[in-house]
Amino acid sequence: MRFIQLGLVSVAAAVLLAGCKAGGDNQGLEYAPNMYHSVAYEPLTQITEKDYGVWVNSLDNGRGEYYNSNEYNPFRMNLRLPPANTVRRNKYGWLPYRATNDTTSLRLANKLMNPYEATPAILEQGKAMYEINCKHCHGAKGEGDGKVADKYPGVANLKSDAIKGVTEGHIFHVITFGKGLMGSHGSQVSEEDRWKITKYVKELQKN
Numbered sequence: 001m002r003f004i005q006l007g008l009v010s011v012a013a014a015v016l017l018a019g020c021k022a023g024g025d026n027q028g029l030e031y032a033p034n035m036y037h038s039v040a041y042e043p044l045t046q047i048t049e050k051d052y053g054v055w056v057n058s059l060d061n062g063r064g065e066y067y068n069s070n071e072y073n074p075f076r077m078n079l080r081l082p083p084a085n086t087v088r089r090n091k092y093g094w095l096p097y098r099a100t101n102d103t104t105s106l107r108l109a110n111k112l113m114n115p116y117e118a119t120p121a122i123l124e125q126g127k128a129m130y131e132i133n134c135k136h137c138h139g140a141k142g143e144g145d146g147k148v149a150d151k152y153p154g155v156a157n158l159k160s161d162a163i164k165g166v167t168e169g170h171i172f173h174v175i176t177f178g179k180g181l182m183g184s185h186g187s188q189v190s191e192e193d194r195w196k197i198t199k200y201v202k203e204l205q206k207n
């Protein structure tokens with residue numbers, strides 16, 4: 001009797017352990033596959049075996065529950081590849097700013113139009129972003145007297161006659177790429193915020 005019990009336990013243990021073997025393309029025996037595989041289509045992962053999970057499928061369509069490839073799409077992906085030369089727009093439909101960091105682009109930037117109007121809400125948001133990103137150098141009023149200006153040479157007075165005359169596109173381009181001694185802020189301030197800051201700088205220059 002003991003032997004039979006021992007034998008049964010050993011066989012059960014062997015079966016259990018056999019299920020633990022996994023590696024490479026073999027994911028081993030899955031005891032609760034719903035925890036690993038999405039039944040809904042996933043954009044970036046596909047299961048290409050048509051009969052994968054057939055034993056749990058309740059739909060009687062002869063297919064595996066976890067089969068989720070789209071055979072009409074490239075690489076059988078569930079998400080289609082965008083057509084060649086597609087350009088990503090942001091949520092407002094704006095095309096990306098693809099100018100380069102050179103004097104020709106700086107000159108052409110004069111033709112850019114600020115997509116925002118100087119409404120109180122935009123100016124308030126522009127002010128908040130100016131205070132985070134520009135005030136320490138250019139000062140609260142844009143006079144080039146921020147706390148860092150003592151240590152950082154040549155911070156421009158944004159209310160000087162020369163800079164009062166620049167276009168909004170010019171300011172946007174300078175924030176994006178920097179200019180001379182000023183570093184670029186393109187990677188840390190979003191395009192939307194750069195335009196809002198630009199509106200706020202123009203407002204500062206009026207007073």
Ligand code: HEC
Binds near residue numbers: 130153158166179201
């Ligand atoms: C680390 C200090 C520093 C920060 C931060 C900074 N600037 Fe500047 N900025 C400068 C300096 C220095 C210059 C002068 C560059 C030169 O002429 O060499 C300058 C110049 C400018 C000019 C004049 C460009 C021209 O055509 O001469 C504008 C406009 C300007 N900054 C706007 C901004 C705005 C807006 C921000 C915030 C997003 C900002 N700056 C952040 C240091 C800074």
